[in-house]
Amino acid sequence: MSSSPLVDLVAPDGARVQISLQGGHLLSWKPAGAPEQLYLSPRSEFTPGKAIRGGVPVCFPQFAERGTLPKHGFARTALWELVSQDQGKDDALAVLRLKDSEATRAIWPHAFELELSVRVSGRTLDIELACEHTGQPDDAPLQFTTALHTYLRVGDLDAVSVEGLAGLRYFDSVKQTEALQRMDLLLTGEKGVLDLDRIYFGVKERPLVVTEDRRQVVFAHQGFDDAVVWNPGPERCAQLADMPAEGWSEMLCVEAANVGRPIELQPGESWVGRQSLQLL
Numbered sequence: 001m002s003s004s005p006l007v008d009l010v011a012p013d014g015a016r017v018q019i020s021l022q023g024g025h026l027l028s029w030k031p032a033g034a035p036e037q038l039y040l041s042p043r044s045e046f047t048p049g050k051a052i053r054g055g056v057p058v059c060f061p062q063f064a065e066r067g068t069l070p071k072h073g074f075a076r077t078a079l080w081e082l083v084s085q086d087q088g089k090d091d092a093l094a095v096l097r098l099k100d101s102e103a104t105r106a107i108w109p110h111a112f113e114l115e116l117s118v119r120v121s122g123r124t125l126d127i128e129l130a131c132e133h134t135g136q137p138d139d140a141p142l143q144f145t146t147a148l149h150t151y152l153r154v155g156d157l158d159a160v161s162v163e164g165l166a167g168l169r170y171f172d173s174v175k176q177t178e179a180l181q182r183m184d185l186l187l188t189g190e191k192g193v194l195d196l197d198r199i200y201f202g203v204k205e206r207p208l209v210v211t212e213d214r215r216q217v218v219f220a221h222q223g224f225d226d227a228v229v230w231n232p233g234p235e236r237c238a239q240l241a242d243m244p245a246e247g248w249s250e251m252l253c254v255e256a257a258n259v260g261r262p263i264e265l266q267p268g269e270s271w272v273g274r275q276s277l278q279l280l
C-alpha cells in the first residue's frame with residue numbers, strides 16, 4: 001500500500017492502529033474484536049509530499065484555504081519522526097514529532113514542535129496533538145488553525161446521523177453562509193445535506209455521537225473549540241482524483257478543529273488538543 005514507513009501499534013487486547021510517518025497520518029483503527037472504523041480511499045496515492053485521502057490527516061498550521069499556506073497546511077504532507085512506540089499492560093502508544101525545517105520556515109517563519117500521540121486500547125482511540133512555540137523569548141508569537149480530519153468509515157451514508165450539534169452556529173462552506181443548527185440530529189444522507197461541509201463553532205467539550213443502525217461511535221474532544229462535518233457527496237467526489245466514484249457514501253468526516261479563533265502561542269508556550277473515539 002504505502003512505501004513510506006508505517007507504525008503498527010497493537011494493544012494486548014488486539015486493538016490496533018496503523019500510522020504512516022508520511023503526514024503523521026493514522027491510516028487504520030481496528031478496535032478489539034471489531035472491524036475497521038476508518039475510511040481510507042483505495043485510490044490514495046501515498047506519494048511523498050501528497051496528502052493521503054482518508055484516515056486522520058493532521059491539518060496544521062492552517063485549516064482549509066483560510067490563509068496563504070497550502071490547503072490544510074504542511075503537516076499532512078511532511079515526513080514525521082517516530083519518537084517512541086510502546087505496548088503497555090492494556091494499551092499501545094506511539095509518539096510522532098514534526099519540527100520546523102528550512103522548508104516549513106520558508107513558508108511559515110516560526111520555530112515549533114508538533115507532537116502527535118496515538119493511544120489505542122479496547123474500543124477506544126485517543127489522538128493528541130500538541131504544539132510548542134520553540135522560538136527565542138523575543139521571537140514573534142505564532143498563530144495557527146488546525147484539525148484532526150477524521151474519516152469515519154460508514155456502510156451507507158443514508159443511514160448515518162450525527163447527534164450533539166443542536167443550538168450551535170455553523171459556517172456552511174458550500175453555501176458560504178452562516179446558519180443555526182436547530183435540531184440535535186444531523187441526517188447526513190438526506191437530500192440537500194449531501195455535499196455537506198460545515199464548521200460548527202463552540203462545540204467545546206460536548207461529545208458528538210455518530211449512529212449508523214446499531215453502531216455508535218462517540219467523538220469526544222478537549223482543547224478543540226470547533227467541529228467540522230464533511231462529506232463531498234457524489235458530484236464533488238467525482239472531481240476528487242484520489243476517491244472512487246462511490247467513496248462518498250462510505251465515509252463521513254467528523255473533525256476536531258480550531259478554526260473560528262486561531263490559537264496563538266508566545267515563545268515557550270504550548271497548546272494541546274485531543275480527539276477520542278469510542279466504539280460503543
Ligand SMILES: O=P(O)(O)OC[C@H]1O[C@H](O)[C@H](O)[C@@H](O)[C@@H]1O
Pocket residue numbers: 051064071072173197198228229230253
Ligand atoms: O481535499 P482536501 O484538501 O483533503 O480537503 C477536504 C475537505 O476538508 C475539510 O473538511 C474542509 O471543510 C472541506 O472544505 C475540504 O473539501
